[in-house]
Amino acid sequence: MNDKINHQFGTIVALFMCGMISLHGGITLLYLSMTSVASTSQEILILYLSGCLGIVLIPLVGASCERVVLVALAAKVLLVSCALLTGSVWTIPEALCSGLIASSSFYFAMREVSKSQNGKLLVSMLILIINIESLVWYAALGWLSELQSPMWLSFAYGIATILPLLYIGTFVSTAVTQRVxxxxxxxxxxxxxxxxxxxxxxxxxxxxxxxxxxxxxxxxxxxxxxxxxxxxxxxxxxxxxxxxxxxxxxxxxxxxxxxxxxxxxxxxxxxxxxxxxxxxxxxxxxxxxxxxxxxxxxxxxxxxxxxTHDSLSRLLVVAVLAAMQVCLISLIRIAEVFAESVVxxxxxxxxxxxxxxxxxxxxxxxxxxxxxxx
Incomplete structure (x- = not known):
């Protein structure tokens, strides 16, 4: 009985932390829109999606998705530490690393869903958890931005970055990735x-x-x-x-x-x-x-x-989604040039x-x- 309760509790904790990976991209885009005044929304999005495209390199070099994301998260922690010490946010590496991390959310979510026989129930729980987390974190970042406290804003963003790091280190085993x-x-x-x-x-x-x-x-x-x-x-x-x-x-x-x-x-x-x-x-x-x-x-x-049950197909789906969004942004740029107006x-x-x-x-x-x- 105790083992069953512990298993259910562990599953809920894992889903909450897995939800933070799915939410990581949204939190980063909101954070960068607050702190990167010199960059436009389109520029931030292009950098972010370029990071998402980087996930296709994982099967090409035969690396482990889990380890690559861990390295990206560790780099994000260093970037947040620099932001806390210097007061300036490095938009380019922040967006690139965040895109890579957020693009892996589909991969990790499918791993959690595949652990249970009742996948639909887990998907519903994960959607609910992500919504609860997004409301809490967006409200926190919004409140800190209204207080005009960049240091505490970066500190809260750093905590939101550490949670996915703990999730992968605690609940995720490294899967073997075949080089293709x-x-x-x-x-x-x-x-x-x-x-x-x-x-x-x-x-x-x-x-x-x-x-x-x-x-x-x-x-x-x-x-x-x-x-x-x-x-x-x-x-x-x-x-x-x-x-x-x-x-x-x-x-x-x-x-x-x-x-x-x-x-x-x-x-x-x-x-x-x-x-x-x-x-x-x-x-x-x-x-x-x-x-x-x-x-x-x-x-x-x-x-x-x-x-898409196998890891390679999941990574490919994410890469294709990112590539398509890059094409859409390119269309916006082309339309602005030919229309000679803001589109x-x-x-x-x-x-x-x-x-x-x-x-x-x-x-x-x-x-x-x-x-x-x-």
């Missing part, structure tokens, strides 16, 4: 469902943009609690939990659910790219909608991504979402025509 070549990776990538990856990438890109915009949005309405970082984050998480409750009631095919979720995501992104940020109540409604729609998009295709990321998200909707409708129409009974 680029040709093998390319052959393996052909088996992935690229449309689903594009949809998942768009939802992840939305989350990254939300994390980078959060500090800016909080400055627009400092008089009301719902305009603060905890308030905006709370409504976003409420949207996530609402979508989870909605999914438990709905009995809709994933393809139809995906189209509906993409339509909602496009409308909200277009709204945010225009005038939704000019009114705090409209912004809160848009943020709530982002939580709902982005979660619905991920949920409708995550079952397919979870089927923000929310407008590009809306356009990319419309393209994915058209492709899915076209695919469904072709399948309906080919399999139409005679």
């Amino acid at each position: 070549d680029i040709k093998h990776l390319l052959d393996l990538s052909k088996s992935l469902k690229h449309y689903n990856l594009n949809c998942y990438m768009l939802a992840v890109f939305v989350v990254n943009c939300f994390n980078l915009s959060l500090h800016h949005w909080a400055k627009l309405d400092e008089q009301h609690w719902w305009g603060s970082i905890p308030g905006i984050t709370g409504f976003y998480i409420l949207g996530i939990l609402s979508s989870v409750a909605l999914l438990s009631r709905l009995k809709v095919r994933n393809e139809k659910l995906l189209i509906v979720a993409l339509v909602g995501l496009c409308a909200i992104a277009y709204w945010l790219g225009g005038g939704a940020t000019q009114d705090s109540l409209l912004l809160i409604a848009a943020v709530f909608g982002l939580g709902v729609t982005s979660t619905l998009v991920m949920s409708s295709i995550v079952a397919d991504l979870v089927k 923000n990321e929310w407008q590009v998200i809306a356009v990319a979402g419309v393209a994915l909707i058209v492709l899915k409708i076209r695919q469904l129409c072709i399948e309906g025509f080919l399999f139409k009974p005679q």
Whole structure:
């Protein structure tokens, strides 16, 4: 009986610490948006995603993912120590290391889920834990930024960095990684469902943009609690939990659910790219909608991504997702040059979402025509 209780307690602690790896990217983007005044959101995101792409080097050199992430976390601890001593944040190494660490979250989350026979229950618990942690940490960082205390802000960020370090050192055993070549990776990538990856990438890109915009949005309405970082984050998480409750009631095919979720995501992104940020109540409604729609998009295709059982496929999925986001940022840059005007990321998200909707409708129409009974 005691062994069972100890096992359950250990599982919960492991999930809480594993959740900190999944949250690491969001915390870093928020932290850098607060401290790196000289860098734009797009520059921070490009550096962060470049770090995410670095995970593909792990199978190419035959290194262990766990050890590589441990080294990256140790480097992050040193960077935070330098920030505490000198008062300056080194944006480039911070973003690169954080991208590598955050990109491994899918790998570690699948490891935790695969330990149990009831994987769906563990996934639900992990989602709930990540939401609780994000609300606590975002509120803490927001409160410290309002106090204009950079030293305590860096100290809190350092604690958030040490927790994943403890998780890997305590609960994770080093897995053997087979060295592969680029040709093998390319052959393996052909088996992935690229449309689903594009949809998942768009939802992840939305989350990254939300994390980078959060500090800016909080400055627009400092008089009301719902305009603060905890308030905006709370409504976003409420949207996530609402979508989870909605999914438990709905009995809709994933393809139809995906189209509906993409339509909602496009409308909200277009709204945010225009005038939704000019009114705090409209912004809160848009943020709530982002939580709902982005979660619905991920949920409708995550079952397919979870089927990647081997470590190499998981690392490849993460690398492809990062590469696609880099391409999306490149499109923003190209659009700005040719349009000779400022094109923000929310407008590009809306356009990319419309393209994915058209492709899915076209695919469904072709399948309906080919399999139409005679």
